[in-house]
Amino acid sequence: MSLGEVLKGDRLAYSHYEIKFKENSENAVLCERPLSAQQVNTLVNAIEDEYYFEFYFDDLPLRGFLGDCTEENILPHKHTCKLNTHLRFIFNYNQGHVISARVSSDTPMELNDDTPISSIKFLYSVNWVQTDKGVSDRILLENQSRGQFFPKSLEVHWLSVINSTVLVLLLVGFIFIILMRILRNDLARYNKEEMGLNGHSSLDDMDFDEADVGWKMIHADVFRFPFAKSLLCAMLGVGTQFIAIAGGLITMAAFDMFKVHKHGTMYSSAVLLYAVTCFLSGFVSVSHYVQMAGSKWVHNLLLVCIVFAAPMFLAWSVVNSFHWAYQSTHGIADCFKTYHKKYCGFHILIGLPLTVIGGVFGKNWAPAFNAPCRTKNIKREIPATNWYNGALFQMLVGGFISFSSISVQLHYVAAGFFVFLYALYYYWSKSSMSGVLQTVDYFTYTLLLCYGLLLPHPRHCLFLLLPQVHQVYLQKPEDGLSLFNSLIQN
Numbered sequence: 001m002s003l004g005e006v007l008k009g010d011r012l013a014y015s016h017y018e019i020k021f022k023e024n025s026e027n028a029v030l031c032e033r034p035l036s037a038q039q040v041n042t043l044v045n046a047i048e049d050e051y052y053f054e055f056y057f058d059d060l061p062l063r064g065f066l067g068d069c070t071e072e073n074i075l076p077h078k079h080t081c082k083l084n085t086h087l088r089f090i091f092n093y094n095q096g097h098v099i100s101a102r103v104s105s106d107t108p109m110e111l112n113d114d115t116p117i118s119s120i121k122f123l124y125s126v127n128w129v130q131t132d133k134g135v136s137d138r139i140l141l142e143n144q145s146r147g148q149f150f151p152k153s154l155e156v157h158w159l160s161v162i163n164s165t166v167l168v169l170l171l172v173g174f175i176f177i178i179l180m181r182i183l184r185n186d187l188a189r190y191n192k193e194e195m196g197l198n199g200h201s202s203l204d205d206m207d208f209d210e211a212d213v214g215w216k217m218i219h220a221d222v223f224r225f226p227f228a229k230s231l232l233c234a235m236l237g238v239g240t241q242f243i244a245i246a247g248g249l250i251t252m253a254a255f256d257m258f259k260v261h262k263h264g265t266m267y268s269s270a271v272l273l274y275a276v277t278c279f280l281s282g283f284v285s286v287s288h289y290v291q292m293a294g295s296k297w298v299h300n301l302l303l304v305c306i307v308f309a310a311p312m313f314l315a316w317s318v319v320n321s322f323h324w325a326y327q328s329t330h331g332i333a334d335c336f337k338t339y340h341k342k343y344c345g346f347h348i349l350i351g352l353p354l355t356v357i358g359g360v361f362g363k364n365w366a367p368a369f370n371a372p373c374r375t376k377n378i379k380r381e382i383p384a385t386n387w388y389n390g391a392l393f394q395m396l397v398g399g400f401i402s403f404s405s406i407s408v409q410l411h412y413v414a415a416g417f418f419v420f421l422y423a424l425y426y427y428w429s430k431s432s433m434s435g436v437l438q439t440v441d442y443f444t445y446t447l448l449l450c451y452g453l454l455l456p457h458p459r460h461c462l463f464l465l466l467p468q469v470h471q472v473y474l475q476k477p478e479d480g481l482s483l484f485n486s487l488i489q490n
Helices: 003-008 037-048 135-149 158-192 215-222 229-254 264-276 278-291 297-306 309-325 339-365 391-398 400-408 417-429 435-454 456-474 477-489
Strands: 025-035 052-057 060-065 067-072 078-083 086-094 097-106 109-111 117-130
Touching (some): 025 037, 052 097, 097 135, 215 456, 229 264, 229 297, 264 339, 278 339, 297 309
Antiparallel strands (some): 025 117
């Protein structure tokens, strides 16, 4: 098994099928057992959800569905689920090599909801067929078999994507128009007040705090460095790294380097990209930290290494502790000595040195931060505000645009904080998960996913907004309106 398959959660286990090379068998008994009503319902749900099994024989995959469903008549409507109780394995061989393998089903058994079965017998047959194909054709035949079982591509919900895009553009346009009118009125008012001089001989002699209205009243606070600047810079670095990883995966997928239903390759590529892009996280974080007059850049570099790795390790520890307690095969106590030790060594030997190298380059190449206006060291006292102007309410309302878009295709797309809200909705309304083990797995990894989606957001905001705000405050009042008009035209 590859590292990506292990991270995906796949585990290999020996089956009870007795298959020997070039020995045919017919109607061999695998097992015989009764099924309770609850077990029958579980099988019916699995068949309706198109669950399938996957075997490996001589490193060749064999895939098949647990059963199939048929729809008959309109009135009266009849819905039938059948369980495949007899599997037929067909192997093609050439001399002493197995060339290809496939599995089919014979004589399925009909299942009825809430009806127990006193005895059900599972059978299998094995057929060996000689072929003139060589060992070099194994990969080609395997790809053909995979293409016949899986669809070549996933269905893209273009209508939902178009609706989402149009809705986002409309909402962003409405907000832009409101902000445009407010800023235009402020600039026009400042120009009418004789360029804001109010008795001063020049703009340099003027104290802008006298203009206690509009966006100019906070000019001395806009470019003040934040309190937890080391944490902010670490999030900027890791967010940039995640953006690079997403871009790399999208590019690789565009060149058809991933298979639709073979996610192990994608996970392995994500691990490799995460280690390689550690240089970006160290460079971006330390360069911003030095720009903000930070002196403990080594501590910032250590924070970069743990800002995502620590929550990920915590989530892994919680999930696998429950798996070990329940003696689940998903627990990685045994394979930790092989795959996960290599995984940790991969990041320690590649990711950590690249992070340090990136931090050193960021420290030496960081440009100076030149604020367009003077910044006061003393924070402006913020008066008490109404509840709807508070931080919590503004945070919730700030995500309204994204959530409005997500609600259009709630089953397909979700992002940020609202991923967790949708996860709660899906858990209680759509899924059939129950029990402590599944609940811990689901919500732990959902929280980790939400945290991973949160990290790139500071980088997006800083990259998009800082240059625009810098240009707005860089201009003189008489040039502000012309600058604003040029920004609108661009």
